[in-house]
Amino acid sequence: MELHSRGVRQDVRELGSLLGDVLAAQASDEAFEAVEALRTTAIEYRRDDRTSREVLRENIASLSPEHRRSVARAFTTYFELINLAEERERVRAVRTESQNQTLEGSFDDVVAALDDVDSATVQQIVDDVLIEPTFTAHPTEARRKTIKAKLRSIAAMLERLDEQSHTDIERAHLERELDAAVTSLWQTAQIRSRRPTPDDEAHNVQWYLENVLFDVIGDVYTEFESVLERDIDASIAVPKLFEFRSWAGSDRDGNPHVTPDVTSRTLARQQSLVLERYREELDTLSGVLSQDRARLSIDAAFRESLQEDRDALPSVAVTAEEAYPDEPYRQKVRLMYERLDRIDDVRPGGYDAPDEFDADLRELIDSLRANGADSIVDAYLVPLRRKVETFGFTLANLDLRDHRENHTAAVQETLEREGLDYGTLNENERIALLTDAVLQEQPVIDLTETGGLSETTTRVCDRFTHLSDWQAEYGSGAIDSYCISMTEQPSHVLEVLFLADQAGVVSLPEYSGLNIVPLLETKSALSNADDIMGTLFENDAYSQTLALRGNTQEIMLGYSDSNKENGFLAANWALYRNQRRLGAITDAHDVDLRLFHGRGGSISRGGGPMNEALLALPRETVTGEVKFTEQGEAIAEKYANPRIAERNLEQMLTAQLRSRLRSLNDPEEPIRSEWRDAMATMSETARTEYQELLETDGFVAYFEQATPITVIETLNLGSRPASRSDERTVEDLRAIPWVFSWTQSRCILPGWYGLAAGIDAYLEDGGDVETLQEMYSEWPFFRTTLDNAALAIARTDMEIAAEYATLADDTLRDRIFPRLTAEHERAAELVLTITDRTHLIDREWLRESLERRNPYVDPLNLLQVRLLETTERTSEEERALRLTINGIAAGMKNTG
Numbered sequence: 001m002e003l004h005s006r007g008v009r010q011d012v013r014e015l016g017s018l019l020g021d022v023l024a025a026q027a028s029d030e031a032f033e034a035v036e037a038l039r040t041t042a043i044e045y046r047r048d049d050r051t052s053r054e055v056l057r058e059n060i061a062s063l064s065p066e067h068r069r070s071v072a073r074a075f076t077t078y079f080e081l082i083n084l085a086e087e088r089e090r091v092r093a094v095r096t097e098s099q100n101q102t103l104e105g106s107f108d109d110v111v112a113a114l115d116d117v118d119s120a121t122v123q124q125i126v127d128d129v130l131i132e133p134t135f136t137a138h139p140t141e142a143r144r145k146t147i148k149a150k151l152r153s154i155a156a157m158l159e160r161l162d163e164q165s166h167t168d169i170e171r172a173h174l175e176r177e178l179d180a181a182v183t184s185l186w187q188t189a190q191i192r193s194r195r196p197t198p199d200d201e202a203h204n205v206q207w208y209l210e211n212v213l214f215d216v217i218g219d220v221y222t223e224f225e226s227v228l229e230r231d232i233d234a235s236i237a238v239p240k241l242f243e244f245r246s247w248a249g250s251d252r253d254g255n256p257h258v259t260p261d262v263t264s265r266t267l268a269r270q271q272s273l274v275l276e277r278y279r280e281e282l283d284t285l286s287g288v289l290s291q292d293r294a295r296l297s298i299d300a301a302f303r304e305s306l307q308e309d310r311d312a313l314p315s316v317a318v319t320a321e322e323a324y325p326d327e328p329y330r331q332k333v334r335l336m337y338e339r340l341d342r343i344d345d346v347r348p349g350g351y352d353a354p355d356e357f358d359a360d361l362r363e364l365i366d367s368l369r370a371n372g373a374d375s376i377v378d379a380y381l382v383p384l385r386r387k388v389e390t391f392g393f394t395l396a397n398l399d400l401r402d403h404r405e406n407h408t409a410a411v412q413e414t415l416e417r418e419g420l421d422y423g424t425l426n427e428n429e430r431i432a433l434l435t436d437a438v439l440q441e442q443p444v445i446d447l448t449e450t451g452g453l454s455e456t457t458t459r460v461c462d463r464f465t466h467l468s469d470w471q472a473e474y475g476s477g478a479i480d481s482y483c484i485s486m487t488e489q490p491s492h493v494l495e496v497l498f499l500a501d502q503a504g505v506v507s508l509p510e511y512s513g514l515n516i517v518p519l520l521e522t523k524s525a526l527s528n529a530d531d532i533m534g535t536l537f538e539n540d541a542y543s544q545t546l547a548l549r550g551n552t553q554e555i556m557l558g559y560s561d562s563n564k565e566n567g568f569l570a571a572n573w574a575l576y577r578n579q580r581r582l583g584a585i586t587d588a589h590d591v592d593l594r595l596f597h598g599r600g601g602s603i604s605r606g607g608g609p610m611n612e613a614l615l616a617l618p619r620e621t622v623t624g625e626v627k628f629t630e631q632g633e634a635i636a637e638k639y640a641n642p643r644i645a646e647r648n649l650e651q652m653l654t655a656q657l658r659s660r661l662r663s664l665n666d667p668e669e670p671i672r673s674e675w676r677d678a679m680a681t682m683s684e685t686a687r688t689e690y691q692e693l694l695e696t697d698g699f700v701a702y703f704e705q706a707t708p709i710t711v712i713e714t715l716n717l718g719s720r721p722a723s724r725s726d727e728r729t730v731e732d733l734r735a736i737p738w739v740f741s742w743t744q745s746r747c748i749l750p751g752w753y754g755l756a757a758g759i760d761a762y763l764e765d766g767g768d769v770e771t772l773q774e775m776y777s778e779w780p781f782f783r784t785t786l787d788n789a790a791l792a793i794a795r796t797d798m799e800i801a802a803e804y805a806t807l808a809d810d811t812l813r814d815r816i817f818p819r820l821t822a823e824h825e826r827a828a829e830l831v832l833t834i835t836d837r838t839h840l841i842d843r844e845w846l847r848e849s850l851e852r853r854n855p856y857v858d859p860l861n862l863l864q865v866r867l868l869e870t871t872e873r874t875s876e877e878e879r880a881l882r883l884t885i886n887g888i889a890a891g892m893k894n895t896g
Contacts, residue, residue: 128624521558751792
């Protein structure tokens with residue numbers, strides 16, 4: 001059976017041709033010819049038909065300012081369209097392999113792996129697993145929301161062309177629509193005229209939850225349960241396996257624009273959105289549940305449930321009976337609809353919690369099954385129950401986050417008003433004071449009295465005051481985690497516990513409505529994790545809080561800042577070792593560990609395929625529950641297309657189920673001592689090499705001159721500032737613009753620098769390649785680390801990076817660039833040797849994608865270099881420069 005009528009080459013060819021027609025019509029024939037000249041020249045060089053890029057440089061230099069902008073827009077739009085073509089190809093591959101039963105990492109595969117496992121263990125594995133993707137508002141999405149909406153419309157047209165049969169007239173009509181959509185895309189501004197607000201960022205995240213994930217989650221459960229039922233010779237009850245969370249609208253760290261009002265609006269809008277989706281589901285149900293009472297056997301439980309609703313909502317009950325006189329299920333659905341309407345209403349009768357809505361759905365299910373309507377239940381009711389279970393009345397639960405310095409300042413300032421000099425106390429004294437304050441019945445401070453306090457302290461106090469109100473209005477689960485950036489001491493955690501206690505969110509020993517999550521991201525914090533967490537677990541106040549939260553401790557690991565501080569290899573090894581240590585610490589204190597992986601979209605910030613990352617985690621830490629951030633363009637790539645979103649969730653789930661099975665069978669991962677010694681040698685030398693590079697005299701100046709960082713800092717990418725202060729240091733710069741800048745210049749050193757130096761140090765110290773090859777073959781951590789580095793190395797183009805290096809002062813360039821080139825060349829050579837491959841990228845489709853893109857990214861890079869070296873740019877040139885950043889980001893499919 002043919003599932004598709006097209007292929008990626010046809011999509012690319014036709015979209016490219018269509019864009020060319022639009023360019024000629026909307027700009028000029030001259031602009032079209034300029035783009036064609038650059039395109040063909042770049043392709044010829046990549047095919048070795050030209051010996052240099054000199055003609056390409058000359059063509060770019062001769063462009064008029066107007067044509068420069070047209071060129072930047074043309075290549076940017078091309079990549080936006082090609083990304084859709086490749087997305088469509090991913091869908092084709094998933095559908096075809098699923099149909100042929102060759103889909104790797106499918107539910108069939110994981111259930112086959114469970115076939116020899118006793119049913120009690122299978123049930124335990126399924127019960128243990130909970131996957132919590134957490135969407136952040138970190139500014140790594142270069143595209144406007146309007147642009148994304150137009151691209152989704154074009155994607156839908158490609159799907160219709162590919163998966164549906166059409167008459168000639170129908171196809172012509174669809175092609176006209178596609179032409180119109182590309183024309184509209186061309187005529188729409190690519191660059192944001194203002195920075196997005198925190199509300200904009202929250203709306204962006206909510207779109208994926210409301211329009212994609214809400215629709216596909218039921219299908220994921222249905223498919224998994226059907227495979228379990230078919231292949232496992234036992235009845236396995238499948239609990240909630242996914243919970244979506246968000247930082248958008250609630251992450252205060254480094255973003256003064258995220259106020260309590262923003263968080264309040266975010267919570268209100270998310271509830272409004274999810275309730276509207278439930279109403280739509282009930283509308284559909286009402287159309288289906290038209291069964292005649294005369295044909296039904298209604299049991300006492302359903303009659304009682306229906307009567308309770310009638311008693312609570314008498315006027316609505318009368319209306320329902322008049323509309324559906326002999327249709328009890330429709331009457332029930334109408335009353336359920338009203339109860340949803342009254343959730344945020346002064347009138348009584350609304351649902352108090354999602355569990356009540358779910359209970360009504362269960363009543364319907366039981367009655368329908370008793371009347372032989374299993375197919376209706378399985379098609380409509382069961383998927384809806386999974387949606388209620390997953391999204392509740394909040395759509396996504398929010399996490400709060402702020403920097404630990406702000407909590408310390410707030411505690412110090414508020415306690416000073418009570419005659420306590422917190423600032424002069426040492427760590428042990430602070431712990432003792434905070435513990436006693438939490439354990440005593442009477443409050444110590446009044447968070448609502450903020451008169452005379454500093455702006456920072458007022459913000460912190462207001463947030464905790466509102467937290468109590470938010471939980472009262474939306475339920476404690478709606479916003480029940482508080483992440484502390486740059487946690488370094490136990491007191492940093494106890495300060496948040498103290499503030500929550502003063503706000504009434506915690507009231508020991510009876511109640512705790514908050515998970516307090518330390519974010520360990522510096523070398524010192526990770527090295528001191530034993531003392532930090534051990535002290536907390538043994539603390540009288542904190543241990544009570546933990547017990548009230550199910551004795552589960554969530555700990556967040558920061559991949560971005562760890563990498564920026566230590567380099568790729570050292571950061572990955574430190575994170576791996578410290579995850580194992582955290583597993584041992586929590587085990588020793590009989591505490592369940594939930595790791596929260598603060599991953600970004602790029603390789604250097606913990607990116608890469610999530611299923612592979614989950615399989616590479618230390619077994620000691622795989623308790624079943626796992627949480628990780630989803631950021632920027634990675635959100636669109638994973639969740640914009642429903643079929644890809646469903647596949648992504650399937651891969652996550654299968655990987656986590658496999659990991660949990662493995663951790664139960666063999667809790668301690670067998671890592672040979674020579675492997676650990678090799679990693680210790682490699683990582684230490686890699687860290688030294690990386691840090692020496694950053695400390696090289698003039699390195700920061702080189703970074704400023706040889707990348708577009710100064711332009712990136714002014715882009716309207718997100719509501720959060722690019723730097724933590726006005727200082728110009730690598731340490732002060734946020735990880736996202738740091739990686740974004742190197743990616744733009746095609747020198748993606750955060751993803752590989754130091755790797756070659758580390759491996760060479762191991763080999764020079766008596767190590768051998770054979771051991772490294774064994775590590776790659778048998779150790780998931782090392783294999784994933786090296787594969788991710790290989791991808792970053794392959795996507796780096798030192799020839800293009802050399803063009804950017806010409807922008808730097810001669811002395812800086814001569815001091816730094818040869819060092820980067822040598823490390824890159826040696827890293828590529830070593831990775832190919834260890835992996836025993838002829839290509840850095842193992843996946844053929846990914847190699848093809850890179851080869852397809854490179855000739856089109858090159859002109860944008862050279863145009864960007866030309867514009868960067870122009871000291872006094874016109875407004876037209878400034879717009880063209882910003883467009884090149886969007887275009888390169890689209891072409892590289894990555895920002896930061």
